[in-house]
Amino acid sequence: MAPVGIFLPYLWRAFRRDIRSARSWQGANLVVALFFGQFAAIRIWVVLSAGARKLTDDLDGGTRLATLAMGEILLLWMVVPFVTSISSLRRGVFPPAKLRHLPIETSTLSGIAAASAFVHPVYWVMFVATVFSLLPVSFPFGPSGVAGTLLFVLDAVLIAWLIGIFIAAGSSSRRQLEISALASAIAPLLLLTFLIRGFRQETEVGDRLLSVLGYTPAGWTVAAWTGKRALTALALLAFLAFFCVRIGTWRLRTALLEADSVGRDRLRFRFGERLTRWIGAPHGALLARELAYLTRNLDTQITFGLAIGATLLFSRTDQVYLWIPLLALPVFAVSELAIWTNSFGLDQRGVDRYRLLPISGADVIRAKNSAAGLVLLVQAFLLAAAVALRGHPIEAGALLAGALGLHLWLCLAGNELALRFPSPREFFHWDNLTQIGGPIAVFASLILCAFGVGVVLLCAPGGPIALLAGQLGWAALAALLLWLRSGANALRFDSSGSAMRARLGRER
Amino acid sequence: MSKPASASASASASASTSTPKAASTPPPANDDAAIAVRGLTRRFGPKTAVEALTFDVPRGSFFALLGPNGAGKTTTFRMLTGLLEPTEGDATVLGRSVARHDFEVKRAIGVVPDDLALFDRLTLWEHVTLVGQVHGLDEAEVARRGASLLELLDLERERETLAGEASTGMRKKLALSLALLHRPELLFLDEPFEAIDPISARHLRSLLQRLVQRGVTVFLTSHILEIVSRLADHAAILSEGRLARTLKRAEWEETDALEALFLEATGGTTESEANLDWLL
Numbered sequence: 001m002a003p004v005g006i007f008l009p010y011l012w013r014a015f016r017r018d019i020r021s022a023r024s025w026q027g028a029n030l031v032v033a034l035f036f037g038q039f040a041a042i043r044i045w046v047v048l049s050a051g052a053r054k055l056t057d058d059l060d061g062g063t064r065l066a067t068l069a070m071g072e073i074l075l076l077w078m079v080v081p082f083v084t085s086i087s088s089l090r091r092g093v094f095p096p097a098k099l100r101h102l103p104i105e106t107s108t109l110s111g112i113a114a115a116s117a118f119v120h121p122v123y124w125v126m127f128v129a130t131v132f133s134l135l136p137v138s139f140p141f142g143p144s145g146v147a148g149t150l151l152f153v154l155d156a157v158l159i160a161w162l163i164g165i166f167i168a169a170g171s172s173s174r175r176q177l178e179i180s181a182l183a184s185a186i187a188p189l190l191l192l193t194f195l196i197r198g199f200r201q202e203t204e205v206g207d208r209l210l211s212v213l214g215y216t217p218a219g220w221t222v223a224a225w226t227g228k229r230a231l232t233a234l235a236l237l238a239f240l241a242f243f244c245v246r247i248g249t250w251r252l253r254t255a256l257l258e259a260d261s262v263g264r265d266r267l268r269f270r271f272g273e274r275l276t277r278w279i280g281a282p283h284g285a286l287l288a289r290e291l292a293y294l295t296r297n298l299d300t301q302i303t304f305g306l307a308i309g310a311t312l313l314f315s316r317t318d319q320v321y322l323w324i325p326l327l328a329l330p331v332f333a334v335s336e337l338a339i340w341t342n343s344f345g346l347d348q349r350g351v352d353r354y355r356l357l358p359i360s361g362a363d364v365i366r367a368k369n370s371a372a373g374l375v376l377l378v379q380a381f382l383l384a385a386a387v388a389l390r391g392h393p394i395e396a397g398a399l400l401a402g403a404l405g406l407h408l409w410l411c412l413a414g415n416e417l418a419l420r421f422p423s424p425r426e427f428f429h430w431d432n433l434t435q436i437g438g439p440i441a442v443f444a445s446l447i448l449c450a451f452g453v454g455v456v457l458l459c460a461p462g463g464p465i466a467l468l469a470g471q472l473g474w475a476a477l478a479a480l481l482l483w484l485r486s487g488a489n490a491l492r493f494d495s496s497g498s499a500m501r502a503r504l505g506r507e508r
Numbered sequence: 509m510s511k512p513a514s515a516s517a518s519a520s521a522s523a524s525t526s527t528p529k530a531a532s533t534p535p536p537a538n539d540d541a542a543i544a545v546r547g548l549t550r551r552f553g554p555k556t557a558v559e560a561l562t563f564d565v566p567r568g569s570f571f572a573l574l575g576p577n578g579a580g581k582t583t584t585f586r587m588l589t590g591l592l593e594p595t596e597g598d599a600t601v602l603g604r605s606v607a608r609h610d611f612e613v614k615r616a617i618g619v620v621p622d623d624l625a626l627f628d629r630l631t632l633w634e635h636v637t638l639v640g641q642v643h644g645l646d647e648a649e650v651a652r653r654g655a656s657l658l659e660l661l662d663l664e665r666e667r668e669t670l671a672g673e674a675s676t677g678m679r680k681k682l683a684l685s686l687a688l689l690h691r692p693e694l695l696f697l698d699e700p701f702e703a704i705d706p707i708s709a710r711h712l713r714s715l716l717q718r719l720v721q722r723g724v725t726v727f728l729t730s731h732i733l734e735i736v737s738r739l740a741d742h743a744a745i746l747s748e749g750r751l752a753r754t755l756k757r758a759e760w761e762e763t764d765a766l767e768a769l770f771l772e773a774t775g776g777t778t779e780s781e782a783n784l785d786w787l788l
Contacts, residue, residue: 006641014629017670098625100591102642103614 004111011094011112011119018093094119286363290371307379311386361493365486369411376407394464398471405475406452412482413448419492542567542694542725543588547597550583557583559749560597565727565742570720572736573729575746576774581729582622584746585698588727589619602694615643618687622698624679628672632663632682635671636689643690650689657685661711677704684712688719695719697728701735713739737766745773 054062096112104112380403388396452474459470543565550558558580565571575581586592588599590610599606601613626635633654640650658664661681671679680703687695695716701709716726716739730736736743741757743766752773760766 007638010627010630010634010638013634014627017629093629094627098623098627099642101589101614101619101621101625102639103611104642105611 004108004115007094007112008115008119011116014094015116015119286359286367287371290367291374304379307382311382360490362486362490364493365415365489369415369482372411373404373407376403380404392464394468398464398468401468401471401475402452402456405455405471405478406448408475408478408482409448409452412478412485415482415489416485419489419496540567541565541600542569542602543571543727544600545584545588545597546599548584548587548594548599549596550580550587550592551595557749558587558594558746561746561751562597563744563751563754565725567725568720568723569742570716570726570740571728572740572743573727573746574731574733574736574743574770575729575752577731578748579746579774580749581746582698583749585622585696585727585729589617589621589696590614591621615690616692617694617696618690618692619696620680620683620687620698620700624683626671626679626683629670631668631670632658632674632678633667635682635686636667639686639689645690653689654685657688660715661685662708677708680704681708681712684715692724694725694727697726699730700728701730701732709735733767733770745770747774 050062052062053059094112094116096109096116099109099112377400380400384396384399387393387399455470455474456467459467462470541564545561545563548558548561549556561584573581573584583592587594588601588606590606590613593607602616604613604616606613630638636654636658637647637650640647640654645653655664658667661684663678663681663685666674666678669678671682674682680700684697684700687697697716700712704712713735720726728736728740737760743755743760744751745753745755753769755766755769760769
């Protein structure tokens, strides 16, 4: 049996060439590099501050800052191994799936995937950052502190990474892979919470989570505004969970591109097909097509599941503030979905097909935005019903208004991005990125969702009426901007369609 | 091409030249066959891509699997090479069940898959050394065999080219070199003649003929009937996932009409009944 070791020199050469190629430093790779650069800059500042405080005998303050820095590192270790391990089976610079026709055992293939994940340059940066971060944490404790903290990080890393590798290696069908990957995306998050609990047992839950999640500009700002640190932490946790889930589904979609050709058909969802027929052609044909696409998309099915779960959860508690962060998760997810699969439009071929048909841009954009809006409102209605049944009708209304507002904001951003960056972007991957639209959408979603949470947290202390008013204002502003931009966007779509038809005519 | 002696064995244990029905109990595997397929079925959700295939490929034969687009050729190919698990049935390759002994089967066969399975960031020569190591060949032997294969396929000067920067024809020839490196007894080729230039195609034809003469079994899928009719001595035609017909060389040699037999088996001779008055 071929040992993993014989592949290592080849892995190294392939990754080295990939990093050195100019293409690797264009488009989205650059955005990712900037993101990590910003992350590193914050880290350096925190670690230096922690070290300085300890040197000036402020041991408590120094330890607190150093722990915050460790929390960030842990988060990174949770997310990145999953991303690289899952994807490296079938995509990336050295996908082991390309070795499947050779006499290599499955365990060796998994080993190659694991090795290729650790050869990835992101890991080098993370190793250096981890060692750098450990310095101030272990400062008063000496070498045993360093060893203990290092072991703590390695535990988390290995478990998260093994989950990704083995689940991906052991899954054969498309559906199995997607569901497994989602599980492995969420598992590290739970693990993180567990580990943090063990790491800082003496603190409050909110402080404990804040120690990991709160060290971001948004986290500090919102916490300072509202004084509700635990709430902020929960909101950010929901936000992070949503981000992990989305990364999971993107990664899997990417990984599955090379899956069995017959199995490449999109997931069928009978309910969606029936709904399509019910809404029916010819009047709602465009809307029905969009709706059918959305309802048979795994993302939507998952967010429906999350919405139902959150509804059940809330129907058993009377804590008004609890639902805000909890319910933010499905709302965020589906709203973000609106940008990706709707405003960005099916996949590129779907949009091209529209461009080739004599359909007005205004109709296309309206159909796309409305379909996602309908799905969102059905989900939000479940949650709102639970809120209303617990005796909080105004909060329920605020929830619906907030969800609608967030959807409108995301549609606004999605429409603009989709029309300005018309290359396919759903299938982007982090190894050889050339499309910029995908990462921009990710960051746009993050920013808009963060604003959404901010509006909720700002208005909540003023009572239910203030909450409702804030959400309605938030939605109305988005609707106004969307309406103002709709004409220009429709024209842009039409002109791109004309250009495409002319180009195809010339080629023919 | 002269028909090799070893190919004179029975073309098929179950399939006749008429359209076969899916047998409820497939006949036992023929140990003399290089490939024995019994009731092989693959479903993807509700869609059945391949249904109850049963046929044999004699050792030392040049076997072509034909069929229109979507007939199930690549799915069959992938099941026979251990890349895809069948939903039902089994295939025996060189006397071993693919489902139970896929590792041993992969050691004995050479495969050129449809996507070629090359790494864009490795050079052609690095592919050769990597695959040689996987097959357990020593360094000197890999260098000797690799150099002669690259020379034969006119890739010697390009050995330091990255696979991602090589032309489609070069990539195809490299994939073939990798499949031959360990002297396989059975060679699987998925559409080997697509996207390669006439000169390379001629070299490839000649190489495959010589391999068959030496006793290697070649199993290929192709759309190009002209090449198949010149090279193959046995063929099977798939239509909508089912075995429509199996053929021996004599059957198309007598009439020089593989295309006619293909169209007959796949229903391609039937004129469309669509009313196109508005168009034509």
